[in-house]
Amino acid sequence: MVSTDSMGRITAWSADAERLLGYAPEEILGTYATGLLAAKLPVAALRSFVRRREWSGGIAARHRYGQGVPLTVHASPAQGTDGEIGWIVMASSAEPVVQGTAAPALASWVLEQLPVAVAFHDRQNRMVSASHLMLMQMGMTAAQQRGRPLREFSPGETFDTTDALTEEVLRTGKPHVQELFNQAPGEIGPRAHSLYITPVKDPDGQICGATVTVIDTSPHRKARQRLALVNDASTRIGSTLRPDRTAQELADVSCGDFADFVCVDLLEPVLQGDEPNLRPEDDGVTLYRAGQASVLDGHPESLTECGRTSRYRKDTPPAEALVQGRSSRHRLDDPRYREWVASLPGGSHMVETHGISSVMMVPLRARGITLGLAVFLRHRNPELFDEDDLLLAEEIAARAAVCIDNARRYTAQRNTALTLQRNLLPRHLPHEPALEVASRYLPADPHTGIGGDWYDVIPLSGARVALVVGDVVGRGIQASATMGRLRTAVRTLADVDLPPDELLTHLDDIILHHDVGLPGRSGGPGSDDMWATCLYAVYDPITRRCSVARAGHPAPVLVAPDGTVEVPDLPAGPPLGMGGLPFETTELELPENCLITLYTNGLVQSRRHDVESGLRRLGQALHQSPGRPLEEVCDTVLDTVLLDEPDDDVALLVARPSRFDASQVATLDVPPEPSAVSPARQWAGTQLTAWELDDAAFVTELVVSELVTNAIRYGQPPIQLRLIRTTSLICEVTDSSNTAPHLRRARVYDEGGRGLLLVAQLSQRWGTRHTTRGKTIWSEQALPEPFMPTTATGRA
Template identity: 50%
Template sequence: MERLPTPPDERPDKPDVSDASLESAYTATATIDEQGIVTGWSEGARRLLGYVPSEVVGRPAVRLLADEAAGTARHTPAGKERWSGTLALRHRDGRRVETGLLAHRRSSPDGGVTEWLVVSAVAGRPRTPAGEALREWTFTQSPDILAIFDTDLRLVGANAGMERALSLTESEMQGLHLTEIAPYPVSDEAERKMRLALETGEPQYVEAYIRPTGVSPERGWSTSFAPLKDPDGRVCAVCLTAHDRSGEYLARQRMLLLNEAGSRIGTTLDIAHTAQELADVAVPQLADFAAVDLLDVPQTGDEPAAAQAPGPVTMRRAALRSVAEESPDSLVAVGDTIVYPALSPPAECLTTGRAALYEMTDSAIARWAAQDPGAAWIREYGTRSVMVVPMRARGNTLGVALFSRHRRREPFESDDLLLAEELTARAAVSIHNARRYTRERTTTMTLQRSLLPHTLPDQAALDIASRYLPAGTRAGVGGDWFDVIPLSGARVALVVGDVVGHGIRASATMGRLRTAVRTLADVDLPPDELLTHLDDLVLHLSADEGSADPAAETAGGIGTTCLYAVYDPVSRRCTLARAGHPPPAVVTPEGAVYFLDVPAGPPLGLGGLPFETFETELPEGSVLALYTDGLLEIRDRDIDEALDKMFAALALPAATLETVCDRVLTSLLTHRPDDDIALLIARTRALHADRVAAWDLASDPAVVAQARKNATDQLEAWGLDDAVFITELMVSELVTNAIRYGHPPIQLRLIHENSTLICEVSDSSSTTPHMRRARTFDEGGRGLLLVAQLSERWGTRHAAVGKTIWAEQSLSGV
């Protein structure tokens, strides 16, 4: 083998191995590529073998071996990443150097070049004492807890770490069991593990944390138990080693708290409840005391300001929580107003928008306590540190959260501040959403209530009571509505409807449909025809809204349900039709309750499907119950149970219909409803023969005079002498028109309804009369104009055969 040259005129450093103890220890390092070429040579390598880098780098490393036999070390198994052993190397002066080597295969950071790093430790003069002294120092001075227990599990020795952790000296603990030194449940587990180590001779571990006296709950040690054996392999003691894992434990607790906050904060859309959830999550796991103060919501409905202007800040205490039974901040209770001085930490926090951590030695705390009497709790309760965190969401400042520790010894750390910011941010987003929801709900409720009837009309056909309850869920107010519409002939229409969806869109659609129903009812359409026209309207609304917003949900109110009923107190007959709406319930005067078998009909907006009417006679004193499906769709009971409860509530005798409404709602609702509820209760009245008079008339102009006389006689019998003149004029005009333009049979009917007198003339012709303006020299054409001038209102009502012209006059001034 080729030898490395040894220049005769150059005497290399020749460190005598036998004298190595006189030198300081050092490490010889070289690098060798995969082809076995030396690529690096350290100063330590030069000191060990005498070669300077220029004599070695770039040449085969095998030339450094003292003999060929050692060449077996030149080859390492493929894929092996490390090699160690003792090799004989050749010094520059020719002598053999036996040394231990450790070689690592390593790659460059980019993963390209692979080489071997070879190191060798060269012993030198010892700098520290060796042997038993060093081992003794290790045992006594280790920051970990170290303790030795004999075969009876009694403490033999303990280091300073054990003494500090338990606040006991070694002499005070010697001879005691661990359960006697630290009487905690974890000590029982530790002794069981120590006994296993003695019996099996295998190390044991405890995953739990030891929480000794004088140490806060956040600190603890992960513990292992190792058997100690004599030279013959007999176990004669066990060594307890506890490693301080406080940082790891705290990080884990913070992660658990964050995870818990995700499910506990923001469970409702109630602002005060969300603020209290933040305080409850923070205490006691993060702080000993927590308070949440919120800025008042602007009355204008605008979003809160992005930042608070410098100066004193007025807020309202929204939540409070303390580990003490009596809150340290008892001066300011939940709901009270609190004013923070301009330079106090809460005011500065709102101004800057940044969270801050304060120790009690900070000048800001001293200034705050001196200026603000409400901050007296800081001193009185021995507060150790305070965190002040702004509540911000989507660029808006909502308030501030305060956290403090007075019971725990450890002050807050920077990681605690980060955790407090995360918890507060989650609560702030929920509070911001709750405020937006509250504003939107208030707007929708205002619109909804403005579109519902404020008072029920005065009429003689029905006694009526009503209730409307908005939904109590996040979905918001729906589109349920009801209405009571006086019709001609002393009749009354009852309407209950339910628009699909929630929010402003549903309320606006409801307003459109309610207006449409009133308009169609004014022209006296039968219930089935009215629903047909309403169905067409929903289709048009859907087309309009769908073209403007293709993504609009339930555009135009498709799927809306409606029930329309007309009650006639003269005939005591009720005519109904429904479009996908629940059927009405009827309570007879004897107390029997049943559903009216009204054909269901399709919901509005489907188009092309017919609606059918149902007609029935209701005895005087019968009760009609009209409602929306939210009344029966109760989440904690099925539909059959809900129906039974509603029937039972309706069947009970009640002095007023208001009592009936309250009884129905109380029996069915155990909480705020998930959907809107509209409830309309009506008790029927009847107009008997003493209030109605009717005459059949021949189709002869000569009977007009007799018709006037009949009307006059009837008014005198009713004591309405002052109404005779106007009534005679209207009877003359209406009967004359019926004879001239209609077809027999012809009938005159007068109805005395409280303060209203109704005059009706019916004939079998379906031709509708129209009021027109007569010219100066026309002999006719002024009849309907005269009727319109003399009456409060007038109109035409069509029947299956023929029509009725009617006119109403008020008797209030008579």
């Protein structure tokens, strides 16, 4: 028996065909059947082949060793699974039968040895004969089946359907192909078969019977299912950059046709973005249940809930699979598997209740790192896991492991970026009695959480406070690192007590000449379009004046106590990094209980609206802000102005300044005479007594004596002494000289040089700041019982 496809290529080659013509199956399968001809086919045969009709007759075939072999053949068209018409050819030798072999015996041998399940039916749909393989699949003998239709053998859906289809083929003469799923006697599960029903016609074209051919396609169907599962895994696993979500996707993809229950456990460091370190000498392994899926509702097979951890001893199958990095397959009768299950709380009960029959444990490994373990169970599916199933599970687990490792690496990078951002931005705003502040920071990318915007509140001498808001163009780690450098530079320059315009000028010089690292800059002015903007404001609670300068940054918004919103007209100044253009300082007098709002352009500008509409919504949000807590003000601003996710990072700083009254500040004009030192010292002691700060009188009188003496000796009149009581005690001496003193260590026989050293030792901090009319030397002392500061908060 030989079968061909629609192109004439040989697709089946029986053992009798090999004995008849000498060709082994591996030599002949896939070749064209015309290559076996030793002579041309008869014209009747060609006509029948063209018309797709049965034909019987004699032909001459070529033996493997070259001699011609006369054959008697019967060729029948048969439709394949692809819908194309092929041929089934029954051939026998036309030479005299040797050693008394008769045609009935030969036909019996063919039916017994035919590797295809074939049955022959007559015109009345009664089975005439069948191959041995067909009889085995039907579970009966040849005597039991001969002369009876299929429905009489075993009434049921499969045989009834086949019988009906055969009768239709006998009636219409058209072949039929269909997929069937049935379970043969002795098999543990249903199998897939392709059913071919082909009419048999005589030379006159009359239908005299039909052939029923059944081919087991279960291996091909399994192969297609496995390929579909791998393809499904490649598209569904790794949709996010979260290790736990990726683990759940692996469980969801694998559960169903492949496994009845799947759980995915990850090593705990993987979830934090760290690289796990498994060592064989460890006593056990702790795993985090990241995902699980079941064909049953509620995952009753699970002994650990998602989000919980479990620990396995090093001699258990899961720990060995993890440490050794090798997959394992277990059955219910495996002693080590049963011992491990028995050691689990409720393990034996779970196995018996659900009938767990087969288990696979596959480690999740990527780039040489073991990340976790995937466990596959079967209890509803009666088939045990085989080696092909283990290879498929390893293929899916390998794909998932790469996605989990990508998520782990992303988590590590994100944690690094967030740590950098948290350390660069102020964690807690300082408690300043001069003003109450609140802040917000919103990154444009909520997943990475990093950007180049920043804000800061810097305490200055004389109870003054500096407010800073800046924006580095760009985003990501580089912009965040650049922001940290600029913020550090601003704090360093602010500590020198520079005016706002001079501070921005120095900051601009630092960017231009010291390569602070703005994103995209290759060095030199104008080398790139990546810059930074900044607004620097200094508030003095004694004079209630605010000095503001900005470098290409949006102007602040002022809210009067009556709710009037105003945007002061301040010189914009060039962005930092442009160079060559000056900055200007503007003096603003702030009324009591007003609000000053500083922000970056990400708050009021986006692709969906312009700056004017953003500023209008900001004014509406601030209109009702007087008297309200600043935390509520910040929330209201963000809710009102940001209609959706911001396109750029947003930094918001809201401050409510206060004024020091006469009870907190005392001033004394000092004559430029050495005799004025003692009265100044006595005045300071009297003022501290009035403030009930007698404990600080001794140190204060000593500091006043040294600072006033230096001003009289080296400075120029007028000289003024000022004491400021806040959370600390500040002593300031101002004169008209621009010469600043320097701290030095006096030699043994020097008469002077020890005053500033003494002040530095007795004070919490001290310094010098220059003004337009001279200089001020100040000293700050910590009070024994500091006043309660106004609350200042910051939140991102």
